[in-house]
Structure formats: C-alpha cells, structure tokens
Amino acid sequence: MKNNIEIIDTVIYAGRLKDKKSLLYSSSGGAFVAISDAFLNNGDAVACAVYNYENYTTEFQLIESREERDKAIGSKYMQSRPEQIYKATEEWLKENPEKKLLFVGMGCQSDGFRKFSEIKGIRDRVYIVDIICHGSPSPKLWREYAKSIERKDGKITYLTFKDKRNGWKFPTAYVMVGGQEYSIRDYVKVFYNRCMLRPSCYECPYATTERKTDITIGDFWHIEETIPDFYDPNGNSLFLIHTNRGEELFEKIKNDLDYRLSNTTQCWQPNLEAPTKKSEQREEFWNDYQKKGIDFVMKKYGTVSMKTKIKNKLLKIMRGGVRTK
Ligand SMILES: Cc1cc2nc3c(=O)[nH]c(=O)nc-3n(C[C@H](O)[C@H](O)[C@H](O)COP(=O)(O)OP(=O)(O)OC[C@H]3O[C@@H](n4cnc5c(N)ncnc54)[C@H](O)[C@@H]3O)c2cc1C
Secondary structure: OOOOOOOOEEEEEEEOOOOOOHHHOOOOOOOOHHHHHHHHOOOOOOEEEEOOOOOOOOEEEEEEHHHHHHHEEEEEEEOEOOOOOOHHHHHHHHHHOOEEEEEEHHHHHHHHHHHHHHHHOOOEEEEEEEEOOOOOHHHHHHHHOOOOOOHHHHHHHEEEEEEEEOOOOOOOEEEEEOEEEEEHHHHHHHOOOOOOOOOOHHHHOOOOOOOOOOOOEOOOOHHHOHHHOOOOOOOOOEEEEEEEHHHHHHHHHHEEEEEEEEHHHOOOOOOHOOOOOOOOOHHHHHHHHHHHOHHHHHHOOOOHHHHHHHHHHHHHHOOOEEEOO
C-alpha cells in the first residue's frame, strides 16, 4: 500500500542524552530513551522488548508510560519474542486513530514490522527504529542458564548485561540473586565468541548501513579514536537516519541530546558491513551442550583468561564484591 515515507541518503550522527542519570542507565548513549520520550510525552505508544523474570523470556510489549518504558532500557542478550505485538499494535492504532506508534527492535524484527505495517496500510502512523546487532543467542540457552543459577542460589530479581560502573567501554554483566550480585560474564563470553547465536544470524541481511527503517541505533564504537573531542566514557550512541520520517524524528529529540554530524568512516563497525562469522567451535559447542548440558558448556567455552581474572579481581577490590560462579 502507498505511503509517504521517502528513503534518503543515510545521515549519520553521534549522540548521547544530556540527562546523565538516564545516560548511565542506558546501554549506549540513551538513543532509545530520547526517541521513546518523544512518543510517550505526547500520549503515543511504544512497542519494544522487556525482560520477563517469571518465564526467563524477553518479550515485546505495548508501552504507554515512562515507568513501563524504563523496564525496557538495557540490552538483553537473547532472542526476543515479538509474536503478540503485531495484533496488539494493530488494535491499538485502530482504537486510537489520532495517535502514533514507535516500534523498536533488532534489524530483522523491525524490518518484519515495516513489511507488516505496509501490508496493513498503517506505515504512515508508525515510526520504526532498529538496533545494530552482533546476533541473538538462542533463548533456550539463556532460560537454562538462568534456571541453573536459580537452582543453586535463588530467584533472579534483576538482570543487566551492560552495567556502566566501569564505564561504557568495560560493561559489567550480572544478575541480582538473594540481594547479591552474581556475575554472568561466562554467558557474555560465550555470546561474544560466536558459538550460541541462532543460525540465521550468521547470514543476517541487515548487517549494513543501508536499511529501510526510519532510524538505526547502536553503540558508536571507537568514537574515542574517530571523534576524540566528542567522546564520553559514560556512553555514546550512533544514529543512522534512513527516511524523511527519521529526519523529522531526530529534529524532535535534538534538544535532549549532545550530538555531532558524522559519517560511515567514523562509525564503522563489523556488523554494519557483514554478519557475524560462525565460530569454528560452534558445532562442538552444541554437541557438548546436547550431551553434557548448560553448566558444562559455560565452563568450557565461557572461562575467563587469567589476565582478565586478575583485572576483574583488582576492580572487585576497588569497587566492592561481585560473586562469581
Ligand atoms: C543481542 C544484541 C546485540 C547487539 N549487538 C550490537 C552490535 O554489534 N553493535 C552495536 O553497535 N550495538 C549492538 N547492540 C545494541 C546496543 O547494545 C544497544 O542496545 C543500543 O545501542 C541501544 O542502546 P540505548 O542506550 O539507546 O538504549 P537501551 O536502553 O540500552 O536499549 C534498549 C532498547 O533495546 C531493546 N532491546 C534490548 N534487548 C533486546 C532484544 N534482545 N531484542 C529486541 N530488542 C531489545 C529494548 O527493547 C529497547 O528498545 C546489540 C544489542 C543486543 C540486544
């Protein structure tokens, strides 16, 4: 169905929230908070992924308040489930004919939502943001990993993959169990060593700067080298604007940001050029997992090197206790 969206030559910005509290709470530079505020402050709605502590799953929800939105802040390193959000958003837009909707998801999810909105004739009423992605781990692995922690130590009440206590460049990953922090860096290590991503992630067609969403957001990696006078150790977001609607949206949020015009050379990172390469150990990893289970593979593939252990120990002494497996 025809709509009024025009694809433009991609415009690139580095940016971050002026509000330091929200910046520290966000994974990157708080692009998500800035963009979603523009909708929630106006009575519009946001569809995005929130972690559910009861079923260990990251699920899409339709959000209409900043309190609810705050629960969506932060990267969750597992494949999220968008299923019911399609029906929920379509119905919400029907019930609220004057209002607009923001959808935020990974590249594949947001492009899926774009196609859905075009088919349903609602593209003009939705703004679509996608997130740069290294790949999403199997949700089953996270579920088993979380359940294994709970069997030993009790209910997980909080989860973060990118706490910024040591700065944006050195994120700390932990869960809260029984009022104490419990490191999950073995899980994060396996995520980064490319063993547990879903098979389709190794062939991702969205690993490019040219996309059909309105805006792509991510980390502005290496900004300390490419735009050193604009680097903030507390976090930096990358904005890739792809459409006239994306430009219009960025205009609305500019006042909440410190920002700088940038380009593809400054913001380059591997997943803007090609999908993550499959690990040579992937088959061995899954065979081990099928035969010996989650605890075994986390120990075998998620063990941290002696050098990192010493660095973490020193940080622990300097900043207070973090329990490890
Ligand atoms: C699995 C994964 C891989 C990533 N890989 C890269 C990468 O290679 N390079 C890069 O630059 N950035 C990557 N990111 C994005 C980055 O970590 C930040 O999420 C992003 O920059 C937004 O940060 P923010 O400060 O704007 O907002 P934040 O508040 O930190 O981001 C929250 C937003 O991300 C959404 N979100 C979080 N987890 C998921 C999920 N599992 N599924 C769907 N939506 C989710 C939330 O719903 C919300 O909309 C990845 C994120 C994830 C979840």
